[in-house]
Amino acid sequence: MRDVHCLSRSYRRVVCKLLVIGCIFSEPTLAQTQPQSATQTPLPHVAVLATGGTIAGTAANETQSTGYKSGVLTADALLKSVPSLGKVAHVSGEQVSNVGSENITNEILLKLARRVNQLLAQPDIAGVVITHGTDTLEETAYFLNLVVKSDKPVVLTGSMRPSTAISADGPSNILQAVTVAASPTARGRGVMIVLNDRIGSARFTTKTNANTLDTFRSPDDGFLGTLIDNVPHFETTVAKLQTTQTPFDVSKMDSLPEVDIVYGHQNDGGYMYDAAVAHGARGIVVAGVGAGSGSLLTLPSIKRAIEKGVIVVRSSRTGSGYIPEDPAYVGLLGDNLNPQKARILLMLALTVTNNPERVQEIFHQF
Numbered sequence: 001m002r003d004v005h006c007l008s009r010s011y012r013r014v015v016c017k018l019l020v021i022g023c024i025f026s027e028p029t030l031a032q033t034q035p036q037s038a039t040q041t042p043l044p045h046v047a048v049l050a051t052g053g054t055i056a057g058t059a060a061n062e063t064q065s066t067g068y069k070s071g072v073l074t075a076d077a078l079l080k081s082v083p084s085l086g087k088v089a090h091v092s093g094e095q096v097s098n099v100g101s102e103n104i105t106n107e108i109l110l111k112l113a114r115r116v117n118q119l120l121a122q123p124d125i126a127g128v129v130i131t132h133g134t135d136t137l138e139e140t141a142y143f144l145n146l147v148v149k150s151d152k153p154v155v156l157t158g159s160m161r162p163s164t165a166i167s168a169d170g171p172s173n174i175l176q177a178v179t180v181a182a183s184p185t186a187r188g189r190g191v192m193i194v195l196n197d198r199i200g201s202a203r204f205t206t207k208t209n210a211n212t213l214d215t216f217r218s219p220d221d222g223f224l225g226t227l228i229d230n231v232p233h234f235e236t237t238v239a240k241l242q243t244t245q246t247p248f249d250v251s252k253m254d255s256l257p258e259v260d261i262v263y264g265h266q267n268d269g270g271y272m273y274d275a276a277v278a279h280g281a282r283g284i285v286v287a288g289v290g291a292g293s294g295s296l297l298t299l300p301s302i303k304r305a306i307e308k309g310v311i312v313v314r315s316s317r318t319g320s321g322y323i324p325e326d327p328a329y330v331g332l333l334g335d336n337l338n339p340q341k342a343r344i345l346l347m348l349a350l351t352v353t354n355n356p357e358r359v360q361e362i363f364h365q366f
């Protein structure tokens with residue numbers, strides 16, 4: 001009994017010694033016991049999807065900002081042009097298309113939406129940046145704002161000057177866009193448009209000038225925020241429903257309903273509406289004059305379209321402002337969406353309903 005007791009005591013001593021030695025050798029270093037500093041935290045992973053545009057364009061000389069070829073540089077070349085990206089995020093690049101944004105089709109939109117949703121579903125991806133031509137950037141941004149199923153930041157950016165310009169805006173816009181996409185404070189704010197120090201919402205931001213750097217404005221709602229010294233400062237959020245709050249699921253679609261825009265003007269005879277219906281449009285957006293009305297000469301054509309089940313939505317060619325009821329005119333109210341964004345919402349609305357009352361509700365919600 002005694003021998004057994006002694007044995008177990010000496011056995012316990014050995015185990016204790018081993019534990020002490022083990023503790024000494026495995027004692028955490030000072031750095032490990034303290035919270036990780038910013039430089040030690042692994043950088044967030046931001047995926048950059050390139051679609052083309054001026055940001056990937058090259059010109060014959062450094063002063064040329066028109067008449068250049070857009071969609072030349074690849075995603076990798078774009079990322080290499082911004083060495084300081086490495087301080088902000090771990091970035092990976094993919095080419096989705098390489099076209100001027102006037103050539104973005106519904107098929108490209110659907111492909112982009114699928115890829116963005118796949119990437120955001122990955123736990124290691126903090127956010128997505130899309131480089132895009134500025135001419136229709138707001139349409140892609142608003143489309144994604146309605147079909148992305150995640151609160152993670154999605155940021156579209158582009159440039160007004162080609163990559164070869166003496167003061168190209170592309171590299172700084174990419175850096176700012178990746179910074180916003182990597183930022184936890186950008187979560188839950190819907191799809192954003194970042195150019196020229198400004199952070200805008202996809203719902204309200206629009207291209208307002210054909211040439212100048214400060215072309216993107218947010219006329220009805222202001223900007224969401226501003227980047228100062230490459231730090232995002234957010235001020236507001238958008239009250240309209242977006243991303244995870246929408247009913248639109250395009251994951252299995254390979255086409256979208258045809259919706260055309262008809263531009264209002266003096267002496268408008270209305271035959272463009274007849275042409276749209278004859279071509280198979282399921283929806284027509286009126287880019288109406290002022291608060292979304294038009295020449296009484298157009299009424300017979302618009303009424304014929306509505307009788308055939310085509311959904312007609314009124315918007316304003318002024319580019320901002322709300323559309324009120326107008327007893328003298330016909331069509332649903334496009335809220336305060338400009339015509340190009342009203343077209344995007346009407347395409348998506350027609351994927352879930354043909355009922356005019358429901359479409360009207362959708363126009364007030366999103």
Ligand code: ASP
Pocket residue numbers: 052053054055070099100101102132133134135136158159160
């Ligand atoms: N045409 C070009 C585009 O939208 C213009 C630009 O990117 O700024 O692709």
